[in-house]
Amino acid sequence: MLNINKTSEEKTVVLALEGRLDTTTAPELEAAIQEVLPGLTELILDFEALEYISSAGLRVLLSTEKALNGKGTMKICKANETILEIFEVTGFSEILTIE
Amino acid sequence: MNEVRNTDPVTVELSGRIDSGNASAVETEILSGLSGKTNLPLVLDAEKLEYISSAGLRVILRLKKNYPDLCVKNVSSDVYEILEMTGFTEMMRVEKAYRVVSVEGCEVIGEGFNGKVYRIDKDNVVKTYKNADALAEIQHEREVAKLALILGVPTAISYDVVRVGDSYGSVFELLNAKSFAKILAKEPERMDYCVREYVRMLKKIHSIEVPEGKLPSRKARLLKSVARIKDSLPDGLGEKLERMTEAIPESNHMIHGDFHTKNIVVADGEVLLIDMDTLSTGHPIFELVSMYNSYVGYSEYDPEIVIRFQGFNAETARKFWHESLAAYLGTKDEDRINEVEEKVRILSYTYLYDWGNRHPAAVGEHGEETMALWKGRLVELLKKVDSLVFEAPTDEKAPAEELDVEADESRLMAVTAFVNRQLEKTGCSPKTVSQIDIAVEEIFVNIASYAYAPGKGRAAITVEISGEPEEATIVFKDSGIPYDPLAKTDPDTTLSANEREIGGLGIFMTKKIMDSMSYEYKDGQNVLTLKKKLS
Numbered sequence: 001m002l003n004i005n006k007t008s009e010e011k012t013v014v015l016a017l018e019g020r021l022d023t024t025t026a027p028e029l030e031a032a033i034q035e036v037l038p039g040l041t042e043l044i045l046d047f048e049a050l051e052y053i054s055s056a057g058l059r060v061l062l063s064t065e066k067a068l069n070g071k072g073t074m075k076i077c078k079a080n081e082t083i084l085e086i087f088e089v090t091g092f093s094e095i096l097t098i099e
Numbered sequence: 100m101n102e103v104r105n106t107d108p109v110t111v112e113l114s115g116r117i118d119s120g121n122a123s124a125v126e127t128e129i130l131s132g133l134s135g136k137t138n139l140p141l142v143l144d145a146e147k148l149e150y151i152s153s154a155g156l157r158v159i160l161r162l163k164k165n166y167p168d169l170c171v172k173n174v175s176s177d178v179y180e181i182l183e184m185t186g187f188t189e190m191m192r193v194e195k196a197y198r199v200v201s202v203e204g205c206e207v208i209g210e211g212f213n214g215k216v217y218r219i220d221k222d223n224v225v226k227t228y229k230n231a232d233a234l235a236e237i238q239h240e241r242e243v244a245k246l247a248l249i250l251g252v253p254t255a256i257s258y259d260v261v262r263v264g265d266s267y268g269s270v271f272e273l274l275n276a277k278s279f280a281k282i283l284a285k286e287p288e289r290m291d292y293c294v295r296e297y298v299r300m301l302k303k304i305h306s307i308e309v310p311e312g313k314l315p316s317r318k319a320r321l322l323k324s325v326a327r328i329k330d331s332l333p334d335g336l337g338e339k340l341e342r343m344t345e346a347i348p349e350s351n352h353m354i355h356g357d358f359h360t361k362n363i364v365v366a367d368g369e370v371l372l373i374d375m376d377t378l379s380t381g382h383p384i385f386e387l388v389s390m391y392n393s394y395v396g397y398s399e400y401d402p403e404i405v406i407r408f409q410g411f412n413a414e415t416a417r418k419f420w421h422e423s424l425a426a427y428l429g430t431k432d433e434d435r436i437n438e439v440e441e442k443v444r445i446l447s448y449t450y451l452y453d454w455g456n457r458h459p460a461a462v463g464e465h466g467e468e469t470m471a472l473w474k475g476r477l478v479e480l481l482k483k484v485d486s487l488v489f490e491a492p493t494d495e496k497a498p499a500e501e502l503d504v505e506a507d508e509s510r511l512m513a514v515t516a517f518v519n520r521q522l523e524k525t526g527c528s529p530k531t532v533s534q535i536d537i538a539v540e541e542i543f544v545n546i547a548s549y550a551y552a553p554g555k556g557r558a559a560i561t562v563e564i565s566g567e568p569e570e571a572t573i574v575f576k577d578s579g580i581p582y583d584p585l586a587k588t589d590p591d592t593t594l595s596a597n598e599r600e601i602g603g604l605g606i607f608m609t610k611k612i613m614d615s616m617s618y619e620y621k622d623g624q625n626v627l628t629l630k631k632k633l634s
Contacts, residue, residue: 095599
């Protein structure tokens with residue numbers, strides 16, 4: 001189960017995620033990002049209520065980072081300890097902006 | 100309004116609201132409809148009654164004085180609550196309104212002597228009863244199922260009672276349920292899985308001790324059969340049968356009493372035992388008796404009977420019985436298996452011969468020949484067997500629990516739920532659970548995506564907790580194309596976002612998260628073993 005809560009202010013979009021970002025739910029996040037990507041300059045992913053991420057979720061993050069390609073920024077905030085460790089071992093903490 | 104129908108019993112239809120504003124008018128109306136007749140078995144039909152206040156309740160109380168057998172039927176849950184709160188349900192018969200369910204055109208998924216089980220939609224089945232006044236039976240089964248659940252038996256409890264035609268039915272939620280009978284009929288290659296899970300369930304219930312007086316003794320029931328047939332056996336064999344049956348030790352351990360493959364279902368990956376109305380206590384021989392009868396006994400003269408009842412043929416039935424008995428006894432020694440089987444068969448034929456005497460019509464078209472066969476075998480065995488007692492298997496370490504699912508991404512939730520159920524029994528932290536979930540997801544999704552592509556297949560997952568400190572060992576098996584995920588090179592985690600490839604992360608993460616990971620290709624299967632310490 002994944003809930004995505006969208007708020008936006010001018011060209012900044014915040015997607016607050018709640019639940020599990022896994023094989024089943026990753027396509028939902030992908031679709032939500034596809035929808036807001038055109039024209040945004042800053043994408044903030046609020047992970048405060050996200051419990052879990054698997055490689056399917058990481059793939060969405062990586063392809064979003066690639067799609068932005070310097071035209072905008074993506075920032076991930078408030079990730080829990082388990083998720084931060086996943087970012088660490090996969091090297092994602094080096095290539096993504098994580099607060 | 101409130102109408103008196105001169106049916107038998109006389110029925111008063113209550114409707115709308117009955118409160119202080121109209122209670123006395125309603126009372127007058129009802130009494131004039133009854134025109135002074137008293138002491139009838141009066142029925143108040145509350146189907147259309149929406150609300151009743153204390154003024155209305157007083158009307159019912161006054162009616163009850165003149166009609167002591169008064170009963171209130173078809174009560175909505177709102178009104179029932181009022182009647183329950185005020186103690187009316189204690190004072191008179193009050194029956195709730197039952198949802199009406201039609202089973203016309205529904206798939207029959209089970210059939211027993213007492214009724215049929217229909218699938219009414221994807222997730223629900225209704226069990227119907229032949230007996231028109233089945234409420235007592237339903238109540239009994241519900242109570243027994245609750246007791247079983249509390250004592251640790253994975254079972255389904257009906258959540259609703261409904262009207263089906265002239266009788267009643269109980270509704271169960273069974274997600275994607277499939278019985279072992281159906282699996283054996285349609286996927287004979289899964290015989291080993293069925294035997295293993297069937298015996299695991301059998302040992303589980305036999306290990307449960309039942310508080311005294313909660314369930315009937317199976318031995319007492321068999322002794323009644325013995326008493327009824329003993330005089331028809333020659334040469335003092337009847338007395339020998341009685342002596343040997345009496346010598347079977349009493350036991351407070353649970354037995355199901357009708358433990359055959361239609362009563363074991365896999366629902367959403369979890370193995371459940373259903374049909375609890377025969378739950379009792381006793382020595383395991385009594386369970387084996389009903390099993391032998393299901394697979395062999397009933398159909399010993401006419402093999403067609405087992406196909407009609409279980410859906411698979413007599414050869415499969417015998418094989419399943421033999422392998423289950425061997426696994427239950429934990430032996431491959433044919434002499435030992437045969438020795439126990441002969442003891443079991445004595446009581447099986449005793450039961451069948453007595454049953455056939457009492458229900459000649461049910462025995463089938465070759466009734467006489469069948470009865471002669473049962474009796475003949477009983478006599479033959481009684482001459483050579485001198486005791487019915489055998490050492491029940493002492494339960495060694497329970498084997499690892501296994502989930503057998505279609506290797507498809509849509510089953511991921513069931514897989515995760517299964518693994519988490521096993522982990523819940525340990526004291527491991529939510530973080531460790533999350534990490535193991537990630538590894539399990541990566542491996543399962545990998546199998547689902549590649550093992551059988553472009554076709555479909557199955558995957559089996561076992562979880563075993565062992566050691567000190569506790570360690571989880573999770574094994575994935577599939578029969579897809581041989582593939583060693585460990586042979587894959589790890590992604591370079593030092594590259595920039597643009598240089599990194601989108602895929603290839605799952606296995607790498609699994610390696611990092613788990614303490615160890617090993618692969619082998621064995622007996623035509625990919626076997627991947629993951630281990631992680633839980634603290």
